[in-house]
Amino acid sequence: MRVVLLLLFAVFISSCSSNKEKDEESKVAKLVKFDKTVKMKRLWSAGTGSGKGRKYLRLVPSIDKGVIYTSDPKGQVFAFDVETGKRQWKSKTKYKVSGAIGAGFNRVFFGTIDGRVVTLDAANGEKLWEAKTSSEILAPPATNGSIVVAQTIDARVFAFDAKTGEQVWSYDHLAPVLSLRGTSSPVITATQVICAFDNGQIVSFSAVDGSRTWEARVSQPKGKTDLERIVDVDGTPKESSGIIFAGSYQGNLIALTRAQGKPIWRKALSTYQNLSVANGKVFVSTDRSRVIAFNSANGDVLWQNEQLLNRQINAPAAVGDYVVVVDEEDYLHVLSQDDGSFAYRFKPKGDGFHSPMLSYKDKLYLLSDDGKLSSYEIAPL
Known part of the structure; x- marks a missing residue:
């Protein structure tokens, strides 16, 4: 009887210890104080429709030839001048957008919930063609000017003629039983x-x-x-x-x-998350919200910031000499590319930031979950 009690006690202690370890692992890091060395200046903001709503979508914007393109889930597509934020055009396509936006070679592309690739004229937003795939498209299609390529949620790849939308080739890949x-x-x-x-x-x-x-x-x-x-x-x-x-x-x-x-x-x-590569470094946001910088040549860890653990940060974006991430509480953190130390922190305009940020000519572009598109630059204090 005593042996049984000892075993039960050991299991109980082990279980308590295991739960305690899990609690420690999932603990959300509190924001630390630091001396600010720079600030972020907002250059412009614009509305881009309804926002992503309650759906788990990452409606990625795209920049091409000085214009930034974005979309909402209801099929509204917008084009803005990256420098001024002035709207160039707006197109009401009425498609249910799930993967947006790709741009290049005077074309704008997006994917839909029902597996369509839709192509617009980058100059005015007029529809050029649409093509059908096998299932939902969650990421922006890409182009080289000759073909437009989209990847579907059922692990298939489709290539279409960039001018006509005719299918050029396709590929079926093995899909796992369970995936993100x-x-x-x-x-x-x-x-x-x-x-x-x-x-x-x-x-x-x-x-x-x-x-x-x-x-x-x-x-x-x-x-x-x-x-x-x-x-x-x-x-x-x-x-x-x-x-x-x-x-x-x-x-x-x-x-x-x-x-x-x-x-x-x-x-x-x-x-x-997406990676960021700049200045001989690869920047990564891990699943537990560590920000790590690797030497791009040999993979050596250059620095690691663990002060945002479990804050559910998004993909990093390199801007000038800094790298930025946004956490689940909408704080944007500016880190030095040299050592990962904090340089600035603030809440940008908008509510929720799950779409990857864009960096273009040392400026940062953010699309919030409620449809606010904003441009920022890093400035001295």
Whole structure:
């Protein structure tokens, strides 16, 4: 009887200890005090429709040739001058937008809930064509001027003629039983299309005919349960100087050669956000809200900021000599690219920030969940 009691007591103590550890791991970091060294100046703000509403959407804006494009879920598409915020045009398409916005080569593209790719004239917002895919499109399509490529939630890739909308090629990938809600956008050049998938793979295709040129693993699924085996690459891979950088949930951050997909370095890491690459560094927001800077050449950790743990920060954006993130309480944090120390903190205009931020010519562009598009720049105190 005494042995049984001792065992039960041991299990109880173990359970308490385990729960305590879990509580510690999930504890939300309190904001620390610091000396401000810069500030952020708002340049302009504009309304962009209804906002994302209650749906889990990341309606990514896009910048091309000095114009920023954005959309709301109801199909309203907007074009603004990036310098002044003056609206260039507004198009009421009435599509149910789920993946927005891609732009390039005088075209604007978005994906819909019912799996359509819609193309507008970048000059005036007039519809040029639409094409049907197999399922919902959660990330912006991409173009190289010859084709428009979209990736669907059921792990398929579709390429359409950029002028006519006719399907050029398609590809079916193996989809895991369980995955996060999200996909990355294709990375596209004149000859190559690179797509990341929910099973932790990256595949390179010929832009001409969709034939596979190489495959690589960001992460290998591990564990006994479907939940443990989730290794989605939901952040869009970044290309810089012929190197592809990609990170997965419950997996790795990896650097590959763009031409052949050969691994250069790999680091254990968990993220579902877009990466940022600037000044020889790769900036990552992890699933537990660590901000980490890696040497882009060899993967060495240059610095790590753990003072935002579990604050549910969004994807990092490099702006000048700084990198910025926004947390769930709508605080925007400005960190030094040199050592990750805080330089400034404030609440930008808008309510909720789940769409990735854009950096363009040392200015920052934010789209809030309630449809406020704002431009900021870093300025001295």
